[in-house]
Amino acid sequence: MLQVQEEAFDPGTVLSEFTAGAGPAGAVVSFTGIVRDNGGDLDHMEIEHYPGMTEKAIGAMIHAATQRWNLTACRVIHRFGRLAPGETIMMVATASRHRAAAFEAAEYLMDYLKSRAPFWKKEVGRSGACWVESRQQDEDALKRW
Numbered sequence: 270m271l272q273v274q275e276e277a278f279d280p281g282t283v284l285s286e287f288t289a290g291a292g293p294a295g296a297v298v299s300f301t302g303i304v305r306d307n308g309g310d311l312d313h314m315e316i317e318h319y320p321g322m323t324e325k326a327i328g329a330m331i332h333a334a335t336q337r338w339n340l341t342a343c344r345v346i347h348r349f350g351r352l353a354p355g356e357t358i359m360m361v362a363t364a365s366r367h368r369a370a371a372f373e374a375a376e377y378l379m380d381y382l383k384s385r386a387p388f389w390k391k392e393v394g395r396s397g398a399c400w401v402e403s404r405q406q407d408e409d410a411l412k413r414w
Contacts, residue, residue: 270343271327271331272344272345273318273320273346274346274348275348278346280301283344283346283362284297284299284362287299287344287362287364288364290342291342291364292341292342294364294366294371296366296367296370296372298362298364298368298372298374298375299360299361300379302358302360302379303355303356303358304355305354311354311392311393311394312353312393312395313352313353314351314353314358314392314393314401315350315352315390315393316348317389317390317391318387318388318389319387323347323388326387327345327382330345330381330386333377334374334377334378337377338370338374340363340371341366342362342363342364343362343363344361345378346359347359347382347386347388361375362375363375363378380410380414381414383407383410384408385411
């Protein structure tokens, strides 16, 4: 299941609902991303995307993870719009019969979302605004998959 949305969500509620519907899973793994302010200057982050293209790309990532790790359930939520430091930006939840598959699928999805999901992020701070560029370490993380 995929949601690309502007609205805030409660990760605890989402995880409880996900776990209840995870089928014959023996393991559920979740990751929640939060907007961070590394240097103390961030006022907010603006995230843009192209509806349709974003869902298609992330849907393909979910399909690949579900097939590769035989997941019983998978959920990705990613927000767009204006987000302040400390706000929840995204969540990945995976369910599988075994914990290793659930962990690996969640890591795979997080790595691919970070590097390949078509979102454009701009950090706006007191000293100005700048687009977030891709980082080599994120690209390197993809090599293990």
